[in-house]
Each structure stands twice: as C-alpha cells, then as structure tokens.
Amino acid sequence: MATQQSTGSTLTRAWANTALPTLGAILAVALWWLVTVALHIDPFFVPSPADVLDAFMRDPGFMMNETWVTFSRVLIGFGIAVAGGLLIAVLLAASWTVERMTMPLLAAINAVPKVALAPLLLVWMGFGNSPKIVMVVLVSFFPVIVSTMAGLTSTPADLRELGRSLSASWWQTFVKVRLPWALPQIFVGIKVATPLAIIGAVIGEVVSPDHGLGSVIVGSGSSADTPLAFAALVLLAITGVVLFYLIVAIERLLVPWAAAIAS
Amino acid sequence: MITIEAATQTFKARGGRVHALQDIDLTIGAGEFVAVIGRSGCGKSTLLRLIGGLLKPTGGRVTVAGDRVTTPRRDVAMVFQRPALLPWRSVLDNVLLPVEIFGWSRAQHRRQAQNLLEMTGLGGFAKRLPHELSGGMQQRVSLCRALIQGPKVMLMDEPFSALDALTREELAVELQRIHMELGTTVVFVTHSIQEAVLLADRVAVLSARPGRLRKVIGIDIPRPRSFGHNAHLEEVAGASAELHHLLLAEEGAAHHPA
Numbered sequence: 001m002a003t004q005q006s007t008g009s010t011l012t013r014a015w016a017n018t019a020l021p022t023l024g025a026i027l028a029v030a031l032w033w034l035v036t037v038a039l040h041i042d043p044f045f046v047p048s049p050a051d052v053l054d055a056f057m058r059d060p061g062f063m064m065n066e067t068w069v070t071f072s073r074v075l076i077g078f079g080i081a082v083a084g085g086l087l088i089a090v091l092l093a094a095s096w097t098v099e100r101m102t103m104p105l106l107a108a109i110n111a112v113p114k115v116a117l118a119p120l121l122l123v124w125m126g127f128g129n130s131p132k133i134v135m136v137v138l139v140s141f142f143p144v145i146v147s148t149m150a151g152l153t154s155t156p157a158d159l160r161e162l163g164r165s166l167s168a169s170w171w172q173t174f175v176k177v178r179l180p181w182a183l184p185q186i187f188v189g190i191k192v193a194t195p196l197a198i199i200g201a202v203i204g205e206v207v208s209p210d211h212g213l214g215s216v217i218v219g220s221g222s223s224a225d226t227p228l229a230f231a232a233l234v235l236l237a238i239t240g241v242v243l244f245y246l247i248v249a250i251e252r253l254l255v256p257w258a259a260a261i262a263s
Numbered sequence: 264m265i266t267i268e269a270a271t272q273t274f275k276a277r278g279g280r281v282h283a284l285q286d287i288d289l290t291i292g293a294g295e296f297v298a299v300i301g302r303s304g305c306g307k308s309t310l311l312r313l314i315g316g317l318l319k320p321t322g323g324r325v326t327v328a329g330d331r332v333t334t335p336r337r338d339v340a341m342v343f344q345r346p347a348l349l350p351w352r353s354v355l356d357n358v359l360l361p362v363e364i365f366g367w368s369r370a371q372h373r374r375q376a377q378n379l380l381e382m383t384g385l386g387g388f389a390k391r392l393p394h395e396l397s398g399g400m401q402q403r404v405s406l407c408r409a410l411i412q413g414p415k416v417m418l419m420d421e422p423f424s425a426l427d428a429l430t431r432e433e434l435a436v437e438l439q440r441i442h443m444e445l446g447t448t449v450v451f452v453t454h455s456i457q458e459a460v461l462l463a464d465r466v467a468v469l470s471a472r473p474g475r476l477r478k479v480i481g482i483d484i485p486r487p488r489s490f491g492h493n494a495h496l497e498e499v500a501g502a503s504a505e506l507h508h509l510l511l512a513e514e515g516a517a518h519h520p521a
C-alpha cells in the first residue's frame with residue numbers, strides 16, 4: 001500500500017483500485033456464463049447470467065426495494081453491534097474483574113448457533129423488523145468485542161511508560177493513547193463482522209419471511225424460480241461489497257496513518 | 264537537586280529475588296550533567312525509574328528538589344531509548360502531549376513548541392507525522408516533548424543507542440548545546456564511554472548484580488566539547504581509559520560480595 005503511494009502515480013492507483021476489481025468481476029461473470037452455456041446446464045439448477053438479469057428485470061423496483069429492506073436491517077443491526085461491542089469491550093478492558101466475570105459468558109453466547117435462536121426470536125418478538133435486527137446483532141457483535149479488546153491491550157510498553165511518566169489519568173491514557181492505538185485492530189474486527197451481519201439478516205428473513213432478499217429467496221423456492229433466487233443472491237453479494245468498502249472508506253478517514261505504520 | 268541515599272531495589276522474579284540495585288548513594292547538583300554507565304542489566308534503567316518516580320525503592324530514599332520522590336513529577340522529564348511518539352499525531356501535537364495531559368493551555372505553549380522544534384532543526388516538520396521522519400529526527404521530537412515540560416531534571420535512558428553512529432554523535436553534540444543553553448540537570452544513561460566523556464560533568468559507573476555504585480569520576484574538560492579534534496585529547500584519553508578499566512575490571516569485583 002505505502003510503496004504504491006510513494007512510487008505509483010494517482011492514475012495507476014485509481015486503476016488498481018477500481019479498474020482491476022471491475023475487470024475481475026466481469027471475468028467471473030463471463031466464466032459463469034461460459035460454463036452454463038458450454039455444459040448446457042438447466043437454468044432450474046444453475047441459471048446463466050442472462051437468466052438472472054431477466055429475473056431481476058421482471059420487477060427491478062421490487063427487487064431494489066427488497067434489497068433496501070435487507071440493507072437497512074443490516075445497517076441498523078450492525079450499527080448496534082459495533083456500538084455495543086465497542087462499549088462492552090471498553091468496559092471489559094477497564095476492569096479486570098468484569099472481564100474475568102463476563103468473557104466466558106460472552107464466548108458461550110457466541111458459541112450458540114444463532115440459527116437455532118431464530119425460532120425463539122420469532123416467539124419473543126413476532127414478525128417485523130426487530131427479530132431480524134436482533135439476529136444481525138447477535139451474529140456480528142463478537143468479533144468487534146474481541147478485536148477491540150485485543151487492540152486496547154496491545155498498547156506498546158514504551159507508550160504506557162510515557163503515559164505513566166506524565167502521570168496521565170486512566171481516562172487520558174485511554175482517549176489519547178489506547179483507543180487510537182486500538183483503532184486499526186477494531187477495524188479488522190468490524191470488517192470480519194460485515195459478512196456475518198448480512199448472513200444474520202438473511203437468517204432472520206428466511207425464518208420469518210416478510211420482506212427483504214431472504215424473503216425473496218424463500219418465495220422463489222416455493223415457485224421453483226431459481227433465477228430469481230440467484231438474482232437475490234447477487235444483490236446480497238453486492239450489498240456485502242458495498243458495506244465492506246463503506247467501512248474501508250471510514251477506516252481511511254479515521255486512521256489514515258494505519259497503512260503507513262503497517263509497512 | 265537530586266539526592267539518592269542508600270537506595271536499594273529488589274524485584275520478585277520467577278527465579279527468586281533480583282537485587283537490581285544495592286545501597287546507591289549519589290548527590291547530583293542543580294545544572295549538573297551526570298552520565299550513568301555500566302553493563303547491561305546492572306540496574307541503570309532501574310535507577311532512572313527510581314528518580315523519575317516510576318518505581319518506589321524497596322530501601323533507602325530519593326529526593327528531587329528537596330522532596331521525597333513518590334510519583335512522577337511534572338518538573339522531571341523522561342526521554343526513552345525509543346522515541347515513543349504517537350503515530351497519529353503530528354510532530355507539533357506530539358510535542359504538546361505533556362501540555363495537554365497536564366491541563367495547561369495549548370495556545371500558550373504552541374509558540375514554545377515551535378521554538379523547541381526550531382532549536383532542534385525541525386522547524387519545517389511541525390505538521391508531519393512521525394513515520395515521515397528519520398529515527399534521529401523522531402528522537403529529537405521526543406527531546407522537544409521532554410523540554411516542553413520546562414523540566415528541572417531530565418532523565419534520559421540510552422536516548423541515542425537505537426541510532427546510527429553519525430546521528431548519535433550529532434545528537435550528542437546537540438544535547439550538549441541544549442544543556443549549556445538551558446542549564447537543566449541531566450541524568451543520562453549510556454553504554455558509550457565516548458558519549459559519557461563528551462557530555463558528562465561526572466560519570467557514575469555501576470557494577471552488576473547487585474548493581475552498586477563502583478566509582479564516580481569527574482570529567483574536567485571545558486565545554487563545548489566535541490568528538491575527534493579538540494585541544495584536550497589527553498584528558499579525553501585519560502578519562503576514557505579509566506572508564507574502560509572500571510567497566511572491564513568489573514568481572515573480578517562482582518565476585519566479592521561486601
């Protein structure tokens with residue numbers, strides 16, 4: 001990264017950051033299309049890109065709307081997971097006692113298969129948005145906690161010594177040294193959690209279908225409309241990519257120094 | 264300025280107790296530059312941490328400006344072996360870190376921070392991030408960060424040992440200039456006899472396990488001193504030879520517990 005910044009021009013960087021991924025995606029779609037055509041695969045099993053596009057174009061407004069429903073559930077749930085995860089991690093990092101008391105519990109909660117919880121959430125919260133959002137939170141909060149804890153406890157010894165020699169308070173050390181130092185690692189956790197958040201939303205929608213891409217997939221199953229299911233999957237994948245790069249952008253904004261340090 | 268009386272420090276380690284320092288007595292006057300030299304592990308850093316209030320001695324006492332040291336003081340600044348800069352802060356903001364932590368006015372110290380940077384030849388780098396600077400420049404920044412405290416005492420723990428030989432000499436000469444200009448009391452831990460002879464009014468030689476004060480020798484060479492060519496080659500050679508002898512003869516001395 002840093003070597004590119006110093007040696008490559010802006011143009012080559014723009015090429016590397018946008019053109020290459022686009023090219024990769026085009027090649028992948030071309031390969032997919034080639035395989036379905038060359039092997040005469042029944043669209044009922046694996047539709048070709050053209051079939052999928054057709055399915056999408058039957059009602060693009062509807063599809064975009066369902067995408068938005070899922071995306072907004074992911075955003076809200078993920079926002080809660082990140083904020084909550086950060087808060088919990090800070091509390092755990094602040095108190096050794098609290099950490100010892102609750103960390104095993106949190107790990108245990110994380111080990112419970114969330115799919116198994118979905119019917120329970122249905123019983124507790126009924127239909128609508130809340131059980132889906134709760135599922136997103138449940139699935140994605142743990143990596144944020146773990147990475148934040150790791151970041152907060154990885155302050156280098158010389159920086160800790162500096163804080164001590166200046167008699168910095170716990171809060172000052174936390175805000176001025178430990179938290180900024182932890183940010184790159186926190187973002188690692190957040191990036192790990194993004195696909196989980198989308199999976200969480202889809203689990204919620206599949207278990208109690210109302211709206212959203214998960215519900216579209218359930219509906220396409222009952223009408224044997226495989227191309228529609230694939231269209232929903234592609235939209236989910238795109239949602240994941242958008243969310244991921246959104247987070248990368250926020251990271252660049254908040255920790256522009258991280259890339260330079262890592263090299 | 265600094266008095267150390269019968270200071271003893273033992274650590275509880277896994278393999279039993281470690282006697283890091285034993286009965287150290289040393290008085291350092293205001294404005295004096297004292298170098299502390301000794302082999303690795305003989306307790307130099309421990310001594311500095313005692314003076315800085317980062318450690319409480321298990322025996323004896325340490326005072327700075329007449330007060331017993333119990334916690335770090337604002338008029339005692341530390342410079343470590345590594346620059347310990349915050350990578351997300353600009354050079355200027357790194358220098359202003361103590362000001363923020365002490366709750367002093369940033370606006371009032373900004374000018375001074377800029378002056379310090381200019382004094383160390385970093386005037387044009389105030390807005391840069393630490394990773395854009397060389398190791399020597401980073402260590403200069405950490406020197407400025409110590410100086411902004413307006414310290415009466417500077418405690419420096421092998422501040423130049425991570426740098427290449429040329430940068431080391433350059434910084435040592437610069438430190439001498441700053442010391443002459445500001446008159447701060449300095450305790451300077453080093454492995455380098457050459458550095459000690461260039462900088463110090465007195466050199467305290469520690470022996471290892473347990474760390475004891477072996478000898479304090481005075482360096483009576485007029486300042487400013489310089490490496491290489493100067494009019495006092497004989498004195499320099501004499502002091503260096505004596506220090507060499509003290510450090511090398513240490514093996515024998517260490518076998519006679521008093």
Ligand SMILES: Nc1ncnc2c1ncn2[C@@H]1O[C@H](COP(=O)(O)OP(=O)(O)OP(=O)(O)O)[C@@H](O)[C@H]1O
Nearest residue numbers: 274275276281283302303304305306307308309310
């Ligand atoms: N916190 C600690 N716990 C246990 N032992 C310690 C601790 N700090 C230092 N020691 C021990 O005390 C002795 C002196 O350590 P110190 O760091 O003061 O040596 P030093 O002279 O600074 O060495 P160097 O030149 O390598 O920096 C060593 O044997 C070290 O292992």
Ligand SMILES: [Mg+2]
Nearest residue numbers: 307308309420
């Ligand atoms: Mg040391």
